[in-house]
Amino acid sequence: MRLSQAFQPTLKEVPAEAQIASHRLMLRAGLVRQSSSGIYTWLPAGLRVLRNIANIVRQEQDRIGGQEILMPTVQSAELWRRSGRYDAYGPEMLRIKDRQDREMLYGPTNEEMVTDLFGGTVKSYRELPKMLYHIQWKFRDEIRPRFGVMRGREFYMKDGYSFDLSYDDAVRSYYRIMLSYLKIFRRLGVQAVPMAADTGPIGGELSHEFLVLAPTGESEVFYDAGWDEIDWDSIGLDPQKEEDLQKLREIVKTTYSATDEKHDLSTWENVPEDRRRGGRGIEVGHIFYFGTKYTESMGVEVSGADGAPLHPHMGSYGIGVSRLVGAIIEASHDDAGIIWPEEVAPYRAALLNLRPGDALCDQLCESIYSRDPEGLLYDDRSDRAGVKFNDADLMGHPWQIIVGPRGAKAGMVELKHRATGERSELPLDEALAKLGLA
Amino acid sequence: MRLSQAFQPTLKEVPAEAQIASHRLMLRAGLVRQSSSGIYTWLPAGLRVLRNIANIVRQEQDRIGGQEILMPTVQSAELWRRSGRYDAYGPEMLRIKDRQDREMLYGPTNEEMVTDLFGGTVKSYRELPKMLYHIQWKFRDEIRPRFGVMRGREFYMKDGYSFDLSYDDAVRSYYRIMLSYLKIFRRLGVQAVPMAADTGPIGGELSHEFLVLAPTGESEVFYDAGWDEIDWDSIGLDPQKEEDLQKLREIVKTTYSATDEKHDLSTWENVPEDRRRGGRGIEVGHIFYFGTKYTESMGVEVSGADGAPLHPHMGSYGIGVSRLVGAIIEASHDDAGIIWPEEVAPYRAALLNLRPGDALCDQLCESIYSRDPEGLLYDDRSDRAGVKFNDADLMGHPWQIIVGPRGAKAGMVELKHRATGERSELPLDEALAKLGLA
Numbered sequence: 001m002r003l004s005q006a007f008q009p010t011l012k013e014v015p016a017e018a019q020i021a022s023h024r025l026m027l028r029a030g031l032v033r034q035s036s037s038g039i040y041t042w043l044p045a046g047l048r049v050l051r052n053i054a055n056i057v058r059q060e061q062d063r064i065g066g067q068e069i070l071m072p073t074v075q076s077a078e079l080w081r082r083s084g085r086y087d088a089y090g091p092e093m094l095r096i097k098d099r100q101d102r103e104m105l106y107g108p109t110n111e112e113m114v115t116d117l118f119g120g121t122v123k124s125y126r127e128l129p130k131m132l133y134h135i136q137w138k139f140r141d142e143i144r145p146r147f148g149v150m151r152g153r154e155f156y157m158k159d160g161y162s163f164d165l166s167y168d169d170a171v172r173s174y175y176r177i178m179l180s181y182l183k184i185f186r187r188l189g190v191q192a193v194p195m196a197a198d199t200g201p202i203g204g205e206l207s208h209e210f211l212v213l214a215p216t217g218e219s220e221v222f223y224d225a226g227w228d229e230i231d232w233d234s235i236g237l238d239p240q241k242e243e244d245l246q247k248l249r250e251i252v253k254t255t256y257s258a259t260d261e262k263h264d265l266s267t268w269e270n271v272p273e274d275r276r277r278g279g280r281g282i283e284v285g286h287i288f289y290f291g292t293k294y295t296e297s298m299g300v301e302v303s304g305a306d307g308a309p310l311h312p313h314m315g316s317y318g319i320g321v322s323r324l325v326g327a328i329i330e331a332s333h334d335d336a337g338i339i340w341p342e343e344v345a346p347y348r349a350a351l352l353n354l355r356p357g358d359a360l361c362d363q364l365c366e367s368i369y370s371r372d373p374e375g376l377l378y379d380d381r382s383d384r385a386g387v388k389f390n391d392a393d394l395m396g397h398p399w400q401i402i403v404g405p406r407g408a409k410a411g412m413v414e415l416k417h418r419a420t421g422e423r424s425e426l427p428l429d430e431a432l433a434k435l436g437l438a
Numbered sequence: 439m440r441l442s443q444a445f446q447p448t449l450k451e452v453p454a455e456a457q458i459a460s461h462r463l464m465l466r467a468g469l470v471r472q473s474s475s476g477i478y479t480w481l482p483a484g485l486r487v488l489r490n491i492a493n494i495v496r497q498e499q500d501r502i503g504g505q506e507i508l509m510p511t512v513q514s515a516e517l518w519r520r521s522g523r524y525d526a527y528g529p530e531m532l533r534i535k536d537r538q539d540r541e542m543l544y545g546p547t548n549e550e551m552v553t554d555l556f557g558g559t560v561k562s563y564r565e566l567p568k569m570l571y572h573i574q575w576k577f578r579d580e581i582r583p584r585f586g587v588m589r590g591r592e593f594y595m596k597d598g599y600s601f602d603l604s605y606d607d608a609v610r611s612y613y614r615i616m617l618s619y620l621k622i623f624r625r626l627g628v629q630a631v632p633m634a635a636d637t638g639p640i641g642g643e644l645s646h647e648f649l650v651l652a653p654t655g656e657s658e659v660f661y662d663a664g665w666d667e668i669d670w671d672s673i674g675l676d677p678q679k680e681e682d683l684q685k686l687r688e689i690v691k692t693t694y695s696a697t698d699e700k701h702d703l704s705t706w707e708n709v710p711e712d713r714r715r716g717g718r719g720i721e722v723g724h725i726f727y728f729g730t731k732y733t734e735s736m737g738v739e740v741s742g743a744d745g746a747p748l749h750p751h752m753g754s755y756g757i758g759v760s761r762l763v764g765a766i767i768e769a770s771h772d773d774a775g776i777i778w779p780e781e782v783a784p785y786r787a788a789l790l791n792l793r794p795g796d797a798l799c800d801q802l803c804e805s806i807y808s809r810d811p812e813g814l815l816y817d818d819r820s821d822r823a824g825v826k827f828n829d830a831d832l833m834g835h836p837w838q839i840i841v842g843p844r845g846a847k848a849g850m851v852e853l854k855h856r857a858t859g860e861r862s863e864l865p866l867d868e869a870l871a872k873l874g875l876a
Contacts, residue, residue, distance in 0.1 A: 005503070006505070007505045007507070007559075007568060007570060009559040009560075033555060033558065033559070035509065035510055035513070035514070035551060035554075035555075036512075036513070036514040036516075036517075036542070037540075039510045039512055040510065041507060041508065041509045041510060041551070041555055042507060042508040042509075043507055044505050044506055044507060047506060047507060047508050050508070065443070067444070067445045067482050068482055068485060069445070069479060069480060069481055069482060069485060070479065070480040070485050070488070071473065071479045071480075072473055072477045072478065072479060072575075072592045073511060073575055073592065074474075074477055074532075074544070074577065074591075074592050075473070075474070076473070076474040078474075079474075091537045092537075094512075094534065094536065094537075096532065096534050096544075098532065098579050098591075099529045099530075099532075099579045099581065102475075104474070106512070106534075106544075113473060113479070116473075117471060117473075117479055120471065121445075121447040121471070122447075130445060132445060137510075137511055137575070139512065141536050141537045143537065153512075153536075154510045154511065154512050
């Protein structure tokens with residue numbers, strides 16, 4: 001994309017309403033604009049990040065046998081009456097009356113709807129296990145929306161639901177998904193620690209939140225340094241292998257972590273003092289095992305192997321896709337701007353033409369740009385070099401390819417790595433090879 | 439995907455509530471399930487079709503300079519008061535009160551929101567033209583939802599908005615998009631004729647609907663046979679060339695087409711009798727030029743080349759993405775089931791193992807399947823061959839690869855082309871080459 005034509009309005013001023021770095025940077029870099037309180041429009045670069053995150057989540061869900069569906073945003077209140085949650089759910093539920101005066105709502109989560117869908121289509125134990133998920137807009141009518149997309153009202157979330165025949169199978173599903181989540185967050189370039197958590201309005205007996213550590217997080221967290229030290233890639237646990245799921249359970253059991261709601265002082269005291277870590281965290285995922293809570297209350301059964309009907313055991317698994325855009329920035333930025341992890345960046349590199357109008361610079365830039373117009377953000381604007389450097393740092397693409405008149409004459413370009421700040425002058429071919437553009 | 443594990447519940451019985459073929463077939467083939475009146479859940483195969491359509495629309499919008507954003511589903515009533523449409527819009531608008539008692543609504547369209555976004559970010563004539571679009575869920579509270587996803591309440595739509603400096607530029611944008619739409623519908627495998635149409639609640643002076651001819655269409659249409667005869671691919675009009683846009687205007691001017699609302703008997707009488715075509719059509723797209731209607735009422739200006747402020751000229755351009763799933767089926771099915779056009783099919787081919795458990799059949803099928811597990815639907819179920827043939831025809835993938843024990847012994851498979859019904863027995867290599875799987 002040519003920046004001269006892109007719809008990416010950057011701001012020089014720090015917006016007054018934004019209290020935290022990610023909110024400020026998302027506004028300044030032209031990723032989102034507020035439409036009304038807690039409700040945002042995603043501009044092209046922001047939408048690219050949102051979609052990159054959703055695609056990583058999708059790939060990893062599919063890899064462990066998840067099947068993607070898409071449930072609607074508007075639900076019937078009747079469904080929630082069947083589970084008993086309609087009255088229990090507080091004012092965060094956006095309640096709606098349609099023109100026929102039927103009670104509807106904008107879904108804050110989908111346990112009821114997916115249980116109803118499952119009950120209407122799956123009849124036999126032979127069809128289990130099943131793992132259904134969708135990535136859809138949700139609404140929670142926060143009393144005080146804040147921190148931009150981190151605590152918005154309309155938000156984008158992946159929620160998945162597992163259906164198993166027994167408690168043991170369901171717990172295996174639970175840990176399989178935990179392992180998959182750990183991989184998702186690594187691919188997203190953030191460290192998210194699973195922590196014992198309350199189950200809240202979802203219910204159930206087993207629950208973990210995934211928290212990204214950041215000083216602006218809303219939860220206080222306590223954990224064993226082991227979580228910082230585990231090298232998941234090198235231990236290479238496989239979610240399809242039962243013994244690896246067992247190893248994960250062992251790690252979870254022996255490596256303390258909890259949010260303040262679940263913090264247990266007596267266990268904490270067993271963690272050696274020099275290994276105690278604490279701080280604040282942003283919740284980016286939450287998983288639950290709640291057994292037959294919904295299948296029983298909503299009367300959903302399948303016929304078992306012996307012919308007798310049984311209520312499938314369920315779990316639900318959420319990842320806050322839009323919130324992650326903010327959380328990633330909270331965990332990865334500096335004074336100059338955003339530092340995007342490779343897999344989520346809107347473009348793989350910014351291409352800076354320091355002297356548009358100079359024949360050599362233009363020619364060199366066009367020849368680089370033509371190699372990947374989809375993956376490069378070409379700053380072809382007539383602005384000063386300083387403006388371009390600042391905007392490139394603000395927007396935070398992993399690499400900057402800098403083309404100036406002196407280098408262009410010699411067939412050289414400068415490469416800047418945004419995360420480390422390292423710069424090197426390289427012959428064009430070498431630079432292209434380094435970025436996979438050769 | 440292995441059909442034994444897929445979440446694709448097919449129905450043998452014709453669902454009583456479905457009055458038209460596409461609705462019946464979408465339920466029977468396991469593409470959607472109704473969640474509440476006029477509101478549907480998309481199952482995995484249906485979601486694949488929906489996404490294929492959205493991706494084609496996206497590619498073609500990007501090709502003519504469209505920039506994708508994502509506006510939220512929930513809008514503030516205040517925005518619509520500024521344009522004067524809040525009170526004018528009837529009971530089809532789903533009105534919502536949030537917990538603070540603020541009036542909100544579930545967007546049925548986005549002229550106000552995009553005009554407001556544009557006004558907040560674009561200040562100078564130098565930044566025009568702009569074409570912004572999004573693909574997002576909308577809600578229209580139909581009094582009588584019917585025909586499945588064709589006239590649902592929650593529906594998926596691409597709506598695009600053009601901003602130009604003058605009437606002439608805006609009309610060029612209008613025809614550029616008309617040309618792009620004609621290409622989109624060709625890629626989707628349907629013939630959609632642009633027809634002069636009323637502007638309705640959007641307003642404006644120039645408007646065309648795109649209609650797919652089908653006996654179950656809700657609009658009566660009248661058009662010159664020329665629309666059936668134009669070979670768009672061979673005349674190859676280029677939306678970026680002004681003279682080609684002029685040629686399109688000439689075609690539109692000289693080749694009659696209108697819905698009944700705009701039908702003009704005196705012009706119709708000039709169409710030779712043997713070239714008059716009529717029938718019913720399904721509206722799948724609608725484009726509008728409405729000038730400064732929203733920029734004026736909402737007070738949005740940019741500074742012109744002479745420094746004086748001016749109101750940009752706008753148009754809006756919709757494609758009914760979820761409705762198209764139904765419309766394509768209406769236009770492309772037979773008694774046995776759906777006949778998917780190549781580019782929208784959920785899978786490129788069904789792979790039928792007629793004798794699971796037979797070592798040779800299993801081995802041959804697995805070796806074919808492993809070439810493209812994402813693009814093939816492998817019927818590995820233990821059902822009878824007859825069931826598999828019926829389901830494959832019902833689901834309607836463009837090709838069926840049929841593997842039986844006799845052929846497997848000789849290294850032969852049968853290929854069936856769903857649209858023509860042609861079958862041929864081929865050596866494995868030839869069959870794979872034909873499907874691009876070699």
